[in-house]
Amino acid sequence: MTVLVLGGGVSGLSTAYYLTKQIPFSSISLWEASQRTGGWIKSQKNEKGIIFEQAARTLRPRSEAGANTLNLIEELQLSNDICPIYSNSAAAKNRLIFVKGKLHALPSSPISLFKKTSPFSKPLIASFLKEFSVPSKRIKDEPIYDFMKRRFGIEVADYLMSPLICGICAGNAKEISVYFLLGKLFEYEQTYGSITKGLIFNMLAKKTELPKSSLLSKMRQEKWSVYSFHSGLETLPKKIHKVIESKGVEMSLNTKCTKIEFNKKELIIHNQKNTVRKKHLFSTILSEQLAVLVRDEHPKLSTLLEKIQSVNVAIVNLHFRGTLIKDPGFGFLVPPQENLPILGVIYDSCCFEQKGDTVLTVMMGGHWFKKYFSNFTNDQQFYEIALNHVKRILNITESPLSYKVTILEKCIPQYTVGHRKTIEQIEDYVRKAELPLSLCGMSYNGVGVNDVILAAKNL
Structure with missing residues (x-):
């Protein structure tokens, strides 16, 4: 089987890596439009050896996606390169917001929820207890700001959720879909009438087993909050690049895809240099970029892809x-x-x-x-x-x-309201048209490094 991975960011590199494990005897190529792989992850040292991270800088180890990345790091033999931030450190505990001309420390422990801390007018526990009796609203989706305001009040929406969305996706909480970050809590409300009730039912339900690894055990024992690598986060994509190249993946840098044609069960894929035929395409580039490449033959798919800005x-x-x-x-x-x-x-x-x-x-x-x-x-x-x-x-x-x-x-x-429906429509179109195309990357099911790595593995 001959396949092409489009995009050399951490998503494209991870896709190629997992492909080498699933179909080890296939011909796998990767095209990256720029002169380097790694995408937005770039750790650059200045003349004094100081590391400047120019985008993502740390990874969260907890959750299914976090555990999967730790497993990948272990497979890549990068465990000794990890530099953790421990849960009891100031960097883990002290997170602030700038409001009304002052810096304010956000609550960082269960005890702090019971204390009134500026800029909040009352202890946060009051908002959480009140949530239990707030009427539910039966809807398909809504802005994450509106959801938090409904369930917990305007201060939680303004001082917790809005800045958090700025930090995670540089977005406006009044436009971002609740499914972007709080999909599970939103479903609790829709199913049980309140988040509190949903959390209680979830605690009683059987837990999903996270993949086991020695690195995951070490993380739990040492209580990591987040982590990076001694030479910066770019250590990870650099190592994946090296490994997949050693496994025979044909890496083509400065190679920009200019057009994609679908010919029955194969693809004709053009770049600025030549044209190739492949059995399957794994696109990890932004949906907006892919939209341009498929517009001639599949204008409806292109329109759907362009919705994700x-x-x-x-x-x-x-x-x-x-x-x-x-x-x-x-x-x-x-x-x-x-x-x-x-x-x-x-x-x-x-x-x-x-x-x-x-x-x-x-x-x-x-x-x-x-x-x-x-x-x-x-x-x-x-x-x-x-x-x-x-x-x-x-x-x-x-x-x-x-x-x-x-x-x-x-x-x-930006996963704005309706994003989940857009993804379903895109997937439905690809399936019904029987296109030899798989979609991965930050445009679809998570913008974080952990998210796109897990999506690549699942794909």
């Missing part, structure tokens, strides 16, 4: 001399109602030691990129905006030793 994010890495963060933590997020051009700031050097210096990452734009940056023409403008806000919010007076600005264009798909 992505946003631009600006990343500004800042490196300062010495230790400047007075209250160590993971970082802070900014709720949209603050009307600031930054989404949040990650305290990289509080998470992982950076030679005694301070390293910060400022996230900007996302859903609001055009609103704030439509007239920007150079990196210096993004740098100045980021630095001004960091200095003001964190009371930093020093200038950075170095910095890097990265504009990630169309980097995070």
Whole structure:
């Protein structure tokens, strides 16, 4: 069987990796339009050896998807390269939001739920207890903001959910589907009438066994919160690339697909250099990009794929001399109602030691990129905006030793209301048309690194 994997991000690399395990004697090719694999995961060292992460930087080990990634890491013999953040560390416990000109620590333990902490007007436990008696609303889907406001009140929606969505997908909680992050809780409400009742029934139900591995056991024993690698998160895609290449996967960089034709049970796939015939295509590129490639023969499929739009994010890495963060933590997020051009700031050097210096990452734009940056023409403008806000919010007076600005264009798909239905329609079309096409990647069933790796395995 001859197959082609389209896209060399972590999703495409993982798809090729799992294909080599399932169909080891097949001819597998991978095309990547850029000069490197790894996609948005990029760990770059500056001249002083400081790591600048230009997108994703840590992985969560818990959940089925997290356990699957740990198994993959073990298979790749990368266990000794892991650098964990433990649950009792400041970086794990101290997560903040910037509201009304001040930084506020979010509740981080069961005890803190019973205390009134700013900016909340009452202890969070009050909102959770009230949820039990809130009437349910029978609907198919709704914005995650509306769901949280209905079930827990406006403060939880404004100060917990909205900044969280900014941090995860740079999106607007008032547009993102509840299924993006809280699908299970939404289904509890629809099935049992309340989230609380659903959680009780779930606790009594038989639990799904997570795949066992020594690394998973070590994670639980040592109580990891999140983790990365000593040389940055790009360690993972680099190793997958090396392994699949050693297994015979034909890697073609700087190879951009320009058109896809479906000829009965095979495909004719064009790039800027030549044309190939394949039995099956695994597309891991953004749905918007795939839509253009299939538009001529399958305009209806193209229209469905175009519904899943992505946003631009600006990343500004800042490196300062010495230790400047007075209250160590993971970082802070900014709720949209603050009307600031930054989404949040990650305290990289509080998470992982950076030679005694301070390293910060400022996230900007996302859903609001055009609103704030439509007239920007150079990196210096993004740098100045980021630095001004960091200095003001964190009371930093020093200038950075170095910095890097990265504009990630169309980097995070937005799972807006109706996303699940769109995915079902896409899958239904592919199935009925009997297309030799499989879809994977962040456009469909999860934007996180763990999500796309597990999706690749399942595919």
